[in-house]
Amino acid sequence: MNAKTRQRVTAAGLLVTLGIVYGDIGTSPLYTMKTIVEDNGGLASVSRDLIFGAISLIFWTIMLLTTIKYVVIALKADNRGEGGIFALYTLVRKRKRWLIVPALIGGAALLADGTLTPAVTVTTAVEGLKGMHFGSIIPISAQSEVVIVTMVVLLALFSIQRFGSEWIGKSFGPAMFVWFSFLGVIGILNIAGNIEILQALNPYYAIHVLFSPDNKVGIFILGSVFLATTGAEALYSDLGHVGRFNIYNTWPFVFLTLTLNYLGQGAWIINNRTATIANLNPFFEIVPAPIRFPAIILATVAAIIASQALISGSFTLVAEAMRLKILPRFKVLYPTQHRGQLYMPSINWIIAAVTLSIVAFFQTSAHMEAAYGLAITVTMLMTTILLYQYLRMQNVKRVFAIGLVGFFGTLETLFFIASLVKFIHGGYVTVIIAGVILLVMFIWHHGKYLRESEDYSVExxxxxxxxxxxxxxxxxxxxxxxxxxxxxxxxxxxxxxxxxxxxxxxxxxxxxxxxxxxxxxxxxxxxxxxxxxxxxxxxxxxxxxxxxxxxxxxxxxxxxxxxxxxxxxxxxxxxxxxxxxxxxxxxxxxxxxxxxxxxxxxxxxxxxxxxxxxxxxxxxxxxxxxxxxxxxxxxxxxxxxxxxxxQLGFRKHIKLRPIEREDNISENEIK
Known part of the structure; x- marks a missing residue:
């Protein structure tokens, strides 16, 4: 999609945007409320005030971080139409040399997040089939079977990358339109059962729940709430694929359907706190029983689309890092006539190996969710640092730039602190992955610097x-x-x-x-x-x-x-x-x-x-x-x-002195 095409707003462009940009944030309802309920002791332990507060936190987190920071502000910081942390870095790198540090850290964390997201989204979707009866048959009855099915789906997804996945890409838009419409409709049906849930949009409940005794995890609830907005950074990274105006015109629809679905889940939880349900996931519980199986299939398709978007996004991110000389060169192929559909064989199978290992290691979506989100909070903080430099470069007044970035920086720091508890619950896995990527980036970038600054032999x-x-x-x-x-x-x-x-x-x-x-x-x-x-x-x-x-x-x-x-x-x-x-x-x-x-x-x-x-x-x-x-x-x-x-570094060479004849004779006489 060229620059002129990206600027035009068409029905086809809006559909493509739904398919490419919102896969990550669009599948967050699958696990966000589920995680919040589990963290607070399960369905029987949650109160009305807790649910009101959780929904309010989710709504205002998406409003402030995704809508204000990314859609309203960050999308304007494009590098000739391209977005993402590396594109932002290219805009500001001449201002301060040290800006390479947040760019490296943020890029490494974003790539690490890209290995966990496919695992958690597909696993959560497949778990919806666990225990479902088809007549007298239960195809998936044990968690080990969930793991096997998840790994087969993911392996198939990684295997088709070499074909460019064009046939999947054509269905992205319509499928995600159906998905978001489904989220909104199901949400409305459940809101009708408890209309007072709309009060949760009041920010009072968001602040109150942080200090409420009903909230058993205190400020650490933010670590689970943050799952609702993890796709915000991916939204910015995909700017170059669809253009700013297509995102502007689709985000209100996406935000509305997400809000309705979270409200619907909240209403269902309040109405069913006395229910005893094994393997509870509020997302699937709000779906009427007759259409639950099609809903699970639709959720699985949405999870695959979200995973595909993140895999493709990882290819793009690595390719941009290579051309900025932040990462080594890896083979790049273009399976289709579309320049944006690139394929990197070695990167594909590295991500596949890591993602499948994560599924095998964590086994359940609950364990993955406990580890998920830590890396992306780091990326958001690094983007905020670079965004400040961009605002100053655009001659935004220092006071306004500091105030704006200070607000988002404080908010993201709170989410980062709240997510630190995830480190001991598996978050260390993404930290290790990000650390390895960061080490490779450091070696490549710093090695280039040393070579250029210490090379005394080059003439x-x-x-x-x-x-x-x-x-x-x-x-x-x-x-x-x-x-x-x-x-x-x-x-x-x-x-x-x-x-x-x-x-x-x-x-x-x-x-x-x-x-x-x-x-x-x-x-x-x-x-x-x-x-x-x-x-x-x-x-x-x-x-x-x-x-x-x-x-x-x-x-x-x-x-x-x-x-x-x-x-x-x-x-x-x-x-x-x-x-x-x-x-x-x-x-x-x-x-x-x-x-x-x-x-x-x-x-x-x-x-x-x-x-x-x-x-x-x-x-x-x-x-x-x-x-x-x-x-x-x-x-x-x-x-x-x-x-x-x-030859690097200066070594002082010893100059040999020729032995005079007299010296040679003296030495022989001594011997």
Whole structure:
């Protein structure tokens, strides 16, 4: 969906928005009230005031965090139409260098949350089938069977990712429209049974319940209430898929149906506090018995859609982090014609392994819910920090910006404190996952910083200084032609300076004669859809190409370079290379050979042990993640790999003193 399409509001666009953006927050009614009731001792232990307070807390949490902070404020902080914590970071990163810290922490926590959400939503939906009779048969009677069915559903979902899941995507919108409509209608039916539940919209009950003796967990009730708004960050992250105005026009409908459903659950709980129900889930209890089975199927479909959206969102998040050089390179595929539908095989199966392990470890949705939400509170806090910098960048008055961000920061800090109790109930799992992701991000980012700041061995050479040698070598018949087009991927400084090791590769190892030497620099811009190039010519046989790509563009250099070469030949910037032997009639472009230069840490490096560990860990990550060849789309190209030592830190070399003849004689006499 391009920028102009995202700005238009159509019925189709609204349906797509319902399917893509609201999967996480839309499935929260499956477990939020269930968790609150369980935390307070079960159905028989809850009071009217507790339920009023819980519903009020849910309503005002969604109103303040999701509606005000994200829909009203954060959606305006878009990077050329793209949203999410990394897009926000790209907007503000030039203001303060330390802003990389909240970006890394928030991104790691959001990715960790993406592994738990599919597990908890699908498990909760499948548990609705537990104990249901189909005639004399009970297909799912034990929790172990719930776990098996959940794992099969999730495994199937991860397995189809390589096809792009386009056929699922087409049903997202209509299915979620039915889901939200169902939430609202079922809520209204139960509100009619206890109309006084509408009083819960009064914020008095939200404040009162925090200090009420009826609330057995005190402020920690906020940890369960927060489950109702965990999808707010995902809403912001999906901005680029649907556009701000589609979210503006669908959120009122979504908010209304969610509110009605929570009110309906509250009304049912108040009316049925004396009931004895095994495996209680208020969401399924408010559904009339004749349609409960279809409701469970619909809930399962909604859970799958929510999981699919989070998996796809994780791919997008990782891809953006890679292009911002926050994460290593992983292979990226585009299974369909839609650029937004990317697939990352290694990331897909890492998430699958972690998600399935979570299901196997926790076993029940109750245990997962006890651990759920801690990571996302951290992400929201980090987004708030970045949002303050954005507001100041937009010339919002300091007092107003501090007041606004201070309010949301305080609110999110309360939710974070309340969620800390989840650490001992399984929250440590998401903390460990987030910690591992954060460690990888730190190694990759800090390793790059160390390499650039401590590299004493790298010398840069101007192409102007070597253009004469290169042009002469290209025409020197004393050397065989190494390749007609010899390509080096380079980092350019001062417009024309490249690493001297590249010149060493061409001139000193064994002169590599080529018809044209191409020095290609790939620059990732802060804009998502950039696709442009510029060139500079250094004689007949030397070209410097600068390719500018948006952070969401894949970097298939082989394809881009062939287009550039054809453009330059067409415009007579470079000469044609007619081929005598070829399967392509009238072929005017010769062969391409790419030289990829890899670095290994030199034994001569003088670094602190920690910095050395970071650098070596970064090299290891380079080896286990996608290679340069794969990342730049060169798997089927002619590629030569060369290795050079990387010397970091300054080591003072001992200068040897030649032994004088007299000294040598004296030593021999002593012996």
């Amino acid at each position: 840069y050479a101007s192409l102007y200084a070597y253009k004469d040698q290169l042009n002469k070598l290209a025409e020197d018949n004393n050397y065989d032609v190494y390749a007609q087009n010899l390509i080096f991927l380079v980092n350019v400084k001062n417009n024309t300076d490249i690493k001297k090791e590249i010149m060493y590769s061409i001139l000193d190892k064994r002169p590599k004669r080529a018809d044209i030497y191409w020095f290609v620099s790939v620059n990732v811009t802060d804009y998502p859809d950039t696709a442009e190039y510029s060139y500079e010519k250094f004689g007949e046989h030397v070209m410097l190409i600068n390719i500018n790509l948006g952070f969401r563009r894949n970097q298939s250099i082989n394809i881009y370079l062939r287009q550039i070469v054809n453009d330059l030949m067409k415009n007579k910037i470079v000469h044609k290379q007619p081929q005598k032997y070829t399967t392509i009639p009238n072929r005017q472009v010769g062969d391409f050979m790419f030289i990829l230069i890899h670095e290994e840490l030199s034994p001569e490096s003088e670094l602190k042990w920690f910095d050395k560990w970071v650098i070596q860990s970064r090299f290891w990550l380079e080896r286990v993640s996608s290679s340069q060849k794969t990342w730049y789309g060169l798997d089927y190209s002619d590629v030569v790999d060369e290795t050079v030592p990387l």
